[in-house]
Each structure stands twice: as C-alpha cells, then as structure tokens.
Amino acid sequence: MTLRLFNTLTGQVEPLTPSEGGVLRMYACGPTVYDYGHIGNFRTFLEVDVLRRFLRLTGVPVRHVMNITDVDDKIIRNAAAAGMAIGAYTAKYEQAFFEDLDALKVERPEVLPHATEHIGKMVELVQKLEAAGAAYKTEDGSWYFRLSAFPSYGKLSKKDLSGMEDGARVDVDEYEKDSARDFAVWKSAKPGEMAWDTAIGRGRPGWHLECSAMSMEYLGESFDLHAGGEDLMFPHHENEIAQSETATHKPFARHWMHVRFLLVEGKKMSKSEGNFFTLRDLLLKGYKASAIRLALISVPYRHQLNFTFDGLTEATSAINRLRTFHERLKNTAWPKSAMRGSVGADEEISQIIATAKSDFFNALSNDLNTAEARAAVFEMVRKINTIADSGRLFESDARAALAVLADFDAVFDVIRDDDRECTRRALDWAQASGRMDLIDEGVLAAAHLSDEAIETLVAERTQAKRQRNFARADEIRNQLASKGVVLEDSKDGVRWKRK
RNA sequence: GGCGCGGUACCCAAGUGGUAAGGGAGAGGUCUGCAAAACCUUUAUGCGCCGGUUCGAUCCCGGCCCGCGCCUCCA
Structure with missing residues (x-):
C-alpha cells in the first residue's frame, strides 16, 4: 500500500516513497517559540503527525526532522518586553509547545534541532553561497541572497517574478539591497541584540537559512519530503529551495506538502476578531484534547477547515x-x-x-x-x-x-482516554501562571470530583435501586450528571463515564 | 490586479460521467422503573446560478455570483 500524496512542486498527487535506504526522510517547519501555540499551528503539526503515523502503519520507517526556531525578531522583542533572557524565554515556550503536542498526542519527530545550536552550519552555507556569487554583504553587515542567481525561483509557488523584479515597493530599511526581492540570509545585530561572532561577521541567521541548513544537516542535500503550513510556501520554502539548490547544485526536497489554514467560526483566526484560541484556552473551557485532535484532523489537510465549537461537540x-x-x-x-x-x-x-x-x-x-x-x-x-x-x-x-x-x-489516536489528565495539567498550568480567569467553572467542579467519590455515589444509587427507591436513585444520577458524569445501567451493572 | 482553493441536507463533511459516504443534531420506534448506551426508521428527485458537451453531469467545458487563501519572515 503506497501513499499517494499531493506534491505542491508538480501540482499532482504522486506516490511518496523513500528514495534510498528504505527510510523516508522528511522535514517539517517547526515552531518559533515566542508564545503559546494556537490551534492553527497545531492543525499543521497534527496533519504531519497523521502522515508519519500512516507511513509507519504501512511499513515505511520515517526520519522526521522538525526545527525549533529559538532566535528571531519576535523572540528578541518579546523577551525584552518580558524582561527575560532569550534562552530562558524560549525554553519556557518550547516546553509549553511540547506539552501541547503531548496533549494532542502528536508524536515526537526523530530529530529536533535548535537554530541556535547550528549557527556554524548556517555560516558555512552563506559562505558557499558567496563563493557561488549568490550572496553578498551589505554595509550594515547583513547578508542577502541574490535572487537573480537562481533563475527557477518561484517554481514551488508558481510565481513569475520577472515582471516585478525591481518594483516600486522598496523597503526603506533595506535600501542597501541590490534588488528589492533579495532576501536576508544573515542579519547584522543591533546593539544589545543576541548575536554570534562568526567568519561572516557578527549577527544572527535569517529564518529561511535555518531550515535549509538544518534539514540538509540531518537528511542530506536531497531528501524525500518537506512539509509546512500553506503560508510558508512563499516566500519561506521558495527561499529554502533557492539557497539550498544554489549551494549544492542538487534538487532539495522531492516532494512538498502544504497544509491549508483553518478558519475559526467562519473567519480567519485573529486576536482582533476574538476567535484566536490556544490549546490551553480550549482545554480550560472544558473541551477534550481528544476532541480537538479529531476535529483538527477530520477534514483532509488540503481543505480549509472551519473550526467551530459545534464541531468540537460533534467530535x-x-x-x-x-x-x-x-x-x-x-x-x-x-x-x-x-x-x-x-x-x-x-x-x-x-x-x-x-x-x-x-x-x-x-x-x-x-x-x-x-x-x-x-x-x-x-x-x-x-x-x-x-x-x-x-x-x-x-x-x-x-x-x-x-x-x-x-x-x-x-x-x-483518540480511543485511549487521557483527556482528564490533559485537562488536569492545563488546570495546573493556569493556577501556576495566574490564568484562573480562563477556567470554566464546570471544568473545575468536575476536576474536583474524584473517581472514589463517584464510585461511592454509584454504589449508594445501586442500593437505592435495589430497594426500588427510584427517587433517591434519580437524585444521585442527576447530581452526578450536573458534574459531567453519565451513568448507564446495563445487565452487567452500572457503567459511568465522564462526559 | 496576479496566482490558487472552495460553494453538497439543520450543522460538519466525503464522493463519483449513470443518478448522493460518514458524523452530529432533530423526529418516531425497540430496550429500560425512568434514563443512558445500542439498534431500527426517518431528514438532499437534490449537490451556488446559467449555458454547453454527452444516451446520461453534482462530477467535464464556458460564463456569472458568493466565500476564502497567498502575493514584505502568520502554521
């Protein structure tokens, strides 16, 4: 049974098989750890999880690499605002990210490289590009990729940039670039910013460069699949291709998978619309982790998914x-x-x-x-x-x-029930971080009801039933129902479960 | 403006050139002390609108309307 997967590069559904060694080598763009992940982020990670799980189920071993971007403009800005060191700041959100993945039962990729631990590889890549005449340094110490050095730029996103190469829209901050479309591979550091002293100068890597360097480091110069959210197709993935193929003269990823964005209650998720949700928000409102997982993967990854509370209830x-x-x-x-x-x-x-x-x-x-x-x-x-x-x-x-x-x-992966544990952890987090305002009262009440307390009430009700005291029996059943516990009488006795 | 995706029952959502999967919700029923669970029945002569191709179109082609995405680092 061979998986046939849409390939953005060719625009067709094609077999996805390991090109060599029997192991499918795949890279997925991971998170920038500057805040808690939202459900849109998780849709992408969940769909990639579906992919790797299905590959394994059909006997295809996977080597899956996912980067952790732990240095970028947003991180620098937010860490400063929080008065935290960069490392401590990113560690906090990276841990939160993995907690969320665990709640959603997203399997851990085989390799999880950090951008800050691969600066040397990135510098090497810039040097290769420079040798090829495809990268140049500007007065402020930043490095740019020369787009004109890569004629097939745009082949992934099907963009023809020839007409807009040097359009009117030139960013004032980047006036030094040879062409408005050239993109940064290395950014010079402003005073006080996180930076590395390297052979190409003092600064930090550009985001696109990170993914090129780390994917090739762990998967080789050519590999089987590269995945990510649809927004990354342009310019991020396009830039990765340009850098990588210019440096190696080999095809980069053979197959590209892009996960479509989701809508929330019919609209693009945004903080201003009030439809922006993190996983924690939903858990504390009483939605189960398993329901969120199922809701996010039930619509095929190439279709826009409208994420709704009704949908969660349905799941x-x-x-x-x-x-x-x-x-x-x-x-x-x-x-x-x-x-x-x-x-x-x-x-x-x-x-x-x-x-x-x-x-x-x-x-x-x-x-x-x-x-x-x-x-x-x-x-x-x-x-x-x-x-x-x-x-x-x-x-x-x-x-x-x-x-x-x-x-x-x-x-x-929705049958095994770890939902209560996930909600429990979310509650602990909310308490520890002073976000009690996010907690739904019913969730708190249900969390405080122990299995033992339920068993005791169930036993009392069984006794009442035996004595045909149905009024008391129903009273207990209603009491439990109000705390989210459902009872089912069967021939083999009473079953109870948390709703 | 350029490129791309989609409009299927009350809601979500598959799908195929030959007459509409599945889930949820609703209604009726079986079972039950009553419920719940489970099961049965039921809910689109209809798949955005208009043309065309075809023996036949929801599925192919053209036009139109509506929604959405990307087009300066948002998954």
Missing part, C-alpha cells in the same frame, strides 16, 4: 461512540467461535470487517483522506453493533473488528 460525540464500541468489543464475553453453527453469518461479518479495513487504508493512501477513513470505520461500528445486538457476534469477529479499530487508532 466529542463521535469519540464517545468509538470508545463505547471499543469497550463493548473488548469487555463482552462473546461466544467462542467453535460454537458457531451457521457458516453464512460468518461470511457476512468477515466481509464487513475486511471492507472497513481496505476502505480505511485506501482512503488514507489517497492523499490522506481522513474524512473517508473515518467514515469507513464508523460504518463498521454501526454494522457490527447491529450484529452484536442480534447475538450473532463471536469472539473471533470481535477480535478482527478490534484489529481494524487498532489500525484506525494507530493514526487517529
């Missing part, structure tokens, strides 16, 4: 359905298959499960169609539930269905 319900089904299959004592009498039912059930499995794999193979993959599994859930209700499900069927569910979860 929560969908996950409950999956988890309930999973519990049912796992915990019911299904009759042994040897006892199966008729052969006809057997065939039908195998067919349902086999179809679900192949539909699931086909959907993801087809440019990561997560919506269709999800549908394949839900169809199986409904049909198997029906068969189970009619008493025709046997142990071997349950096992086979669970195996499909396991494949699904190897990519989607």
Whole structure:
C-alpha cells in the first residue's frame, strides 16, 4: 500500500516513497517559540503527525526532522518586553509547545534541532553561497541572497517574478539591497541584540537559512519530503529551495506538502476578531484534547477547515461512540467461535470487517483522506453493533473488528482516554501562571470530583435501586450528571463515564 | 490586479460521467422503573446560478455570483 500524496512542486498527487535506504526522510517547519501555540499551528503539526503515523502503519520507517526556531525578531522583542533572557524565554515556550503536542498526542519527530545550536552550519552555507556569487554583504553587515542567481525561483509557488523584479515597493530599511526581492540570509545585530561572532561577521541567521541548513544537516542535500503550513510556501520554502539548490547544485526536497489554514467560526483566526484560541484556552473551557485532535484532523489537510465549537461537540460525540464500541468489543464475553453453527453469518461479518479495513487504508493512501477513513470505520461500528445486538457476534469477529479499530487508532489516536489528565495539567498550568480567569467553572467542579467519590455515589444509587427507591436513585444520577458524569445501567451493572 | 482553493441536507463533511459516504443534531420506534448506551426508521428527485458537451453531469467545458487563501519572515 503506497501513499499517494499531493506534491505542491508538480501540482499532482504522486506516490511518496523513500528514495534510498528504505527510510523516508522528511522535514517539517517547526515552531518559533515566542508564545503559546494556537490551534492553527497545531492543525499543521497534527496533519504531519497523521502522515508519519500512516507511513509507519504501512511499513515505511520515517526520519522526521522538525526545527525549533529559538532566535528571531519576535523572540528578541518579546523577551525584552518580558524582561527575560532569550534562552530562558524560549525554553519556557518550547516546553509549553511540547506539552501541547503531548496533549494532542502528536508524536515526537526523530530529530529536533535548535537554530541556535547550528549557527556554524548556517555560516558555512552563506559562505558557499558567496563563493557561488549568490550572496553578498551589505554595509550594515547583513547578508542577502541574490535572487537573480537562481533563475527557477518561484517554481514551488508558481510565481513569475520577472515582471516585478525591481518594483516600486522598496523597503526603506533595506535600501542597501541590490534588488528589492533579495532576501536576508544573515542579519547584522543591533546593539544589545543576541548575536554570534562568526567568519561572516557578527549577527544572527535569517529564518529561511535555518531550515535549509538544518534539514540538509540531518537528511542530506536531497531528501524525500518537506512539509509546512500553506503560508510558508512563499516566500519561506521558495527561499529554502533557492539557497539550498544554489549551494549544492542538487534538487532539495522531492516532494512538498502544504497544509491549508483553518478558519475559526467562519473567519480567519485573529486576536482582533476574538476567535484566536490556544490549546490551553480550549482545554480550560472544558473541551477534550481528544476532541480537538479529531476535529483538527477530520477534514483532509488540503481543505480549509472551519473550526467551530459545534464541531468540537460533534467530535466529542463521535469519540464517545468509538470508545463505547471499543469497550463493548473488548469487555463482552462473546461466544467462542467453535460454537458457531451457521457458516453464512460468518461470511457476512468477515466481509464487513475486511471492507472497513481496505476502505480505511485506501482512503488514507489517497492523499490522506481522513474524512473517508473515518467514515469507513464508523460504518463498521454501526454494522457490527447491529450484529452484536442480534447475538450473532463471536469472539473471533470481535477480535478482527478490534484489529481494524487498532489500525484506525494507530493514526487517529483518540480511543485511549487521557483527556482528564490533559485537562488536569492545563488546570495546573493556569493556577501556576495566574490564568484562573480562563477556567470554566464546570471544568473545575468536575476536576474536583474524584473517581472514589463517584464510585461511592454509584454504589449508594445501586442500593437505592435495589430497594426500588427510584427517587433517591434519580437524585444521585442527576447530581452526578450536573458534574459531567453519565451513568448507564446495563445487565452487567452500572457503567459511568465522564462526559 | 496576479496566482490558487472552495460553494453538497439543520450543522460538519466525503464522493463519483449513470443518478448522493460518514458524523452530529432533530423526529418516531425497540430496550429500560425512568434514563443512558445500542439498534431500527426517518431528514438532499437534490449537490451556488446559467449555458454547453454527452444516451446520461453534482462530477467535464464556458460564463456569472458568493466565500476564502497567498502575493514584505502568520502554521
């Protein structure tokens, strides 16, 4: 089963396979750690996570590199405003970033290089460019890439810059550049700014240069896939290509994946619109980490996703359905298959499960169609539930269905329930950092209700029911419901779960 | 203005040249002390609008309307 993925470079859906050594080498642009990540950031990381998980599921090992940009203009500005040293400032937000990735169950890339630890490689790259006549130094000590040195500039974003090479719009601060379109590869430092003393002068790397240097350092001069948010296509990725290919005379990344932006409640997310959310904001409002994960990956990565609170509620319900089904299959004592009498039912059930499995794999193979993959599994859930209700499900069927569910979860990862723990951590963070204002009251109340306290009330209710004291039983049920605990009476006793 | 994406039921959202997946919500039912869960039934003669190609178009082509993205470091 080979993944076919849209390649921005060619504009076509193409097979994505390792070019050598059997390991797929991929690079994804990581965060600039200057603030808490917002859900738009996480959509991109989540989609890349879906990609790497599916590759692994289909037997393709992955070497995934993601940079951490820990020096840039925003970092310098924000750290100064916060009165913190750059290193301490970025460490704080890098840690927060990884906490958020953990909550969303985004797998850790194999390599996580920091920009500040690869200055030497970046300087080397500038020197190579200079030797090739493609980089020049300006009076203030900054270095620029000469766009005219790379004729195929624009091949990724399909931009033809020939007509606008030296347009009227010249940035006053950058009057020294040979051409308005030339971009910085090395920035001279203003007094007091973070800087390195290097062979090309004192300064700090340009953002584009970081990604070129670190991707090639860990993946080689040519590698299989480069991914990022759609906004990075131009100019960031275009610049990476120009620098890298000029320096090496080899093709940079073969395949390019771009994740579309999301909208929030129908509008582009922005602080001024009031629709700007970090992961922590949502967790503290009572939305589950798993629901956020599912909502963000259910729409295929090349489509604009409209992120809404209704969508989050929908995802929560969908996950409950999956988890309930999973519990049912796992915990019911299904009759042994040897006892199966008729052969006809057997065939039908195998067919349902086999179809679900192949539909699931086909959907993801087809440019990561997560919506269709999800549908394949839900169809199986409904049909198997029906068969189970009619008493025709046997142990071997349950096992086979669970195996499909396991494949699904190897990519989607929403069945195992760590939601309470994630919310707990968000609450701890809010308390520690004085952001109590973000916490929803219901979330706090639910967090304070221990499993033991619930068990005690459930036991009392069972006792009341046995004595046919339904008034008391209902009172307890309502009390728990108000704190987000749902009870289900079944033949095998009472089940409870947190909503 | 240049380049690109999209408009599918109440909401979200797949999809195909031959007549509409899936999820959520709603309604009715089975089950239950009542609920919940699960299941069943039900909700687009219809896929932005107008033409064209075709035996046949939601899917192909053209035009129009609407929404969105990128076009100076925002994922």
